[in-house]
Amino acid sequence: MNHDTRAVELRDELTIQTAAVEFPRLLAALDKNATVRVGLAGVTEMDTAGLQLLLAVRREARRLGGDAEFHDASDAVRAALAIVHLDDKLRPAGGAG
Amino acid sequence: MAFDDDEALDTFITEARELLESLEGGLLQLEADPDDVETINAIFRSAHTLKGSSGLFGLDHLVGFAHVMETLLGHVREGTVRVTPELISILLPCADHIHRYVEGVAEGRIEPSAAEVAESEALLARLAPFDSVAEVPAETAAAPSDETPEAAVPRAWNLRLRFGPDCLRNGMDPLALLRYLGSLGTIERITVDDSALPGASDMDPETSYLAFEAELSTEAPKSEIESVFDFVREDSDIRIVPRDQDEFIGRIASMPDRDRLGDVLQESGAVTPGEIDEALRIQRERTRAGGTVPIGQVLIEQGIAPPAVVEAALRRQLRTADSRSSDTQTIRIDAGRLDRLIDLVGELVIAQAGVGVHDRLSEAQSQVTRLIDEVRHSALALRMVPIGLTLRRFERVVRDVCVDLGKEVHLTITGGDAEMDKALVERISDPLTHLVRNSLDHGIESPDDRRRMGKPARGQLRLNAYHDAGSIVIEVSDDGRGLDRDRILAKAVDRGLVPAGAMLTDHEVFDLVFEPGFSTAETVSSLSGRGVGMDVVRRNVAALRGNIEVDSVRGQGATIRIRLPLTLAIIDGFLVEVGSSSFIVPLDRVTECVEFPADDRDHDHMNLRGEVLPFIRLHQLFGLDGEDARRQSVVVVEQSGQRTGLVVDALLGEFQTVIKPLGPLFSELKCVSGSTILGNGDVALILDVGPLITEYADLERTRYATSGYPGRRMAATRC
Structure with missing residues (x-):
């Protein structure tokens, strides 16, 4: 298994305003059996569109046999994820928050 | 003011009297069984209806007073105020107060008298401590018209949220809504459902695909939770379902009568008006499409309400229908019309008797005779009412007299469903009251005396009614000290009612207490007080073509038996x-x-x-x-x-x-x-x-x- 690892950094807003632009950019980073590391340190704002975008990217990566890993979530990202009880890796946080 | 319609006011007064009667009966019942939910509800309903209908007539005094009672009873219903003997002891005089005021209105006195105002203030002051125990938020107390019970207890809700595809584009951010939702209470659990996400190539990043399932624990009512999603309601699928269905089921079971399923569910708080509208819309669509579906099914299918809650509501609705149909089994008839009918039947009987004299052979004639007899019976039956209502009034008399005299007496009423002419029922009430008071006052001993005599401290008073050979018999029995034969006889001789040395049966002796000569005050104690006004009682009974007799065993009690004809007609x-x-x-x-x-x-x-x-x-x-x-x-x-x-x-x-x-x-x-x-x-x-x-x-x-x-x-x- 050829495990390719690529990195993408997201910056600024990750919202309905930017989703249309960011989505193709993230999809472009995906490839068969590749793991994409998505850095979230620079994200200053995230809404439902942003969350949906990250989930869609991860699903697509897995569909291609790879994965998407999220790291260095900024406070803004953590706060948004906390609302829906997801941790900074977008995994269910489990238990009450 | 709506006073131009006297007839309506008459109806109100009749209704108010009945409501007060059931209110009073309910309170007494509640004293015996403080946890009886049905009774609590019945009392609450009485107070509520009283308030409502007095509002129609602009009887502001009554509206205000009944409102306080209703609010307090509402707390009792919600369980925040406990039923105690003290509470009952205050609510009973409140009912009396309303009664007096209603009677005043019946006499055309709409404004309460100064005495009534003072009395009402005193009563309200006594009610106030109970009300404050309830610790209700001020706005709930101030908005009694809102019937939805909103108990401030945290409740768990399951939320299923699927937002409309365009909500993101329209500037609605579900995450923001969820954050706000969290401010209502605690989100115990929430999961993101991304199963609706299409493949990356088909996905429009600006379209919303996500759904959320959340479990919220909050004190807020459902309507408030729902209002969080007001802006996205249009094309979203928002389902808010109580986790603890038992509470709603219980609440539905104890709800006042409602005709419509939707009303039941809505009032229980399990379903909001918006949801009902939606379900009705779906139902209409389905009906148009050819299939009729009950609203309950729609609610379950759409996940608006859990099946168990809908079922409870259906049961409630059925019960309403039942009680409604039993309501319609009795109708209120103008007594005059009834009399007219009975009069006519009477004429018929007379006319028929005339025919019968001339032609006894005709078979058709005997048929007619039989039919007329039946008609007569059913016409008379129209006037018949169960005596139970009158007898139950004595619960109050017994209670009050016992409190006054410091006696303990248990009242047993049997045969309350025996029927008699309404006019008779009304006219026998006073003599009966007299007898009951007499029994309590002089028949039944004080608890101490009873113990000394080896009797239970609690006396027994029994009211019994039964039919016997075309008449109705009403018995008032007690297990008190009974009548003193020798003293009665001595007194009678003393008064010249009986020659000295006369040999009289017990029956004849006891009959003497009904003689006018025995009604003097000085004989009260010496004759166990049985003589007080007994002649009046007998006169009243005789005026109804009845008779009265006494049985008594000294030291063991007395039974006074009134025998009345079933009808006066x-x-x-x-x-x-x-x-x-x-x-x-x-x-x-x-x-x-x-x-x-x-x-x-x-x-x-x-x-x-x-x-x-x-x-x-x-x-x-x-x-x-x-x-x-x-x-x-x-x-x-x-x-x-x-x-x-x-x-x-x-x-x-x-x-x-x-x-x-x-x-x-x-x-x-x-x-x-x-x-x-x-x-x-x-x-x-x-x-x-x-x-x-x-x-x-x-x-x-x-x-x-x-x-x-x-x-x-x-x-x-x-x-």
């Missing part, structure tokens, strides 16, 4: 002829008829199987013209165990008698209780046996005293 009579006149003797008084012995013509008594039977010559008594018939008969009647004969010229047999009152002109006439019209159009007087015998006895006494022959002058004028 028709009696079975015995038709006799004297000279050219006809008279009716109530059949139940007639024991037998014998031939008048020719050799006793000059006496005033005859020999009846070895006993002396005094008799009254009606011919002479009423001063009728004409000679006595050659062969006369004696109708033997019984009054208080004493038999008397009535000498008549001819016996014409049983006759169903419709009683026509004699009119005010003859109201002083004592021996005649009414008249009736015979089949041939003649009028016959109905003899009132009791007074007839006593009056005659008095006349005889006078006659002997003056030794003069009274001749005919005493006749119809005095008798």
Whole structure:
């Protein structure tokens, strides 16, 4: 298994305003059996569109046999994820928050 | 103000009286069983309805007062205020207060009197401490019209949120809504459902695909949770379902009557008005598409309400329908119309009796006779009401008197469903009250005395009613000290009612307490107080063509038995002829008829199987013209165990008698209780046996005293 690892950094807003632009950019980073590391340190704002975008990217990566890993979530990202009880890796946080 | 409609006000007053009665009954019931949810609800409903209908008539005083009661009862219903004897002791006078005010309104006094205002303030002040225990938020207390019970207890809700595809584009951010949702309470659990996400190539990043499932614990009512999603409602699928369905099921079960399923669910708080509208819309669409679906099914299918809750609501709805149908089994009828109907039936009976005389052979005639008899029975039944309502009023009397006297008495009511004429029920109420008070006051001993005598401290009072051979019997029994035969007899001798040394049966002795001579205050204690106003009681009972008797065992209690006819309108009579006149003797008084012995013509008594039977010559008594018939008969009647004969010229047999009152002109006439019209159009007087015998006895006494022959002058004028 050829495990390719690529990195993408997201910056600024990750919202309905930017989703249309960011989505193709993230999809472009995906490839068969590749793991994409998505850095979230620079994200200053995230809404439902942003969350949906990250989930869609991860699903697509897995569909291609790879994965998407999220790291260095900024406070803004953590706060948004906390609302829906997801941790900074977008995994269910489990238990009450 | 809506006072132009007197009829409506009359209805209100009638209704208010009934409501107060059920309110009072409910409170007493509640005192016995403080956790009876049905009763609590019934009381609450009474207060609520009272408030509502008094509002229609602008009776502001009543609205304000009932409102406070209703609010407090609301807390009781929600369980935030406990039912205690103290609470009942304050609510009962409140009901009394309303009662007095309503009676005032009935007399045309809309504004409360100064005394009433003062009383109401005093009562409200006594209610206030109970209300504050409830610790209700001020706005709930101020907005009583909002019937939705919103208990401030955290409740768990399951939320399923699927937002519309365009919500992101429209600037709605579900995450923001969820964050706000969190501020209502605690989100115990939330999961993101991304199963609707399409493949990356088909996905529009600006379209919303996500759904959320959340579990929220909050004190907020459902409507408030729902309002979080107001802006996205349009094309979103928002489902908010209670986790703990039992609470709603319980609440639905204890809800006032509602006709519509939606109302039941909505009021329970399980479903919001918006959801109902939505379900109705879906139902309409489905109906248009060809299939009719019940709203309950739509609610379940759409996940708006859990099946168990819908089922509970359906059961509630059914119960409403049941109680509604039992409501319609009784209708309120103007008593005048009823009387008119009974009058007509009476005429029919009379007319039919006339036909019967002429043609006894026709079979059709006997059919008609039977039918008329049935019609008569059912027409009379219209006037019949169960006596239970009247008897239950005594719960209050017993309670109050016991509190006053410091006695413990348990009241048992049996036979409350025995029916009797409404007019009788109303008129027997006062004498009964008297008897009950008497029993409580003088019959049943104080707890200490009872213990000393080896009886349970708690006395027993029993009201019993039953039908017995065409009459209704009402018994008031107690297990108190009973009647003191010797003292009664001594008193009677003292008063000259009975000759000294007379041998009297127990029955005859006890009967003496009904003599007017026993009504003086000084005899109260010496005679166990049984004499107080008993003559009045007997007079009242006799006026209803009834009789009264006492059984008593010294030290063990007494039973007072009132026997009344079922109705005042028709009696079975015995038709006799004297000279050219006809008279009716109530059949139940007639024991037998014998031939008048020719050799006793000059006496005033005859020999009846070895006993002396005094008799009254009606011919002479009423001063009728004409000679006595050659062969006369004696109708033997019984009054208080004493038999008397009535000498008549001819016996014409049983006759169903419709009683026509004699009119005010003859109201002083004592021996005649009414008249009736015979089949041939003649009028016959109905003899009132009791007074007839006593009056005659008095006349005889006078006659002997003056030794003069009274001749005919005493006749119809005095008798």
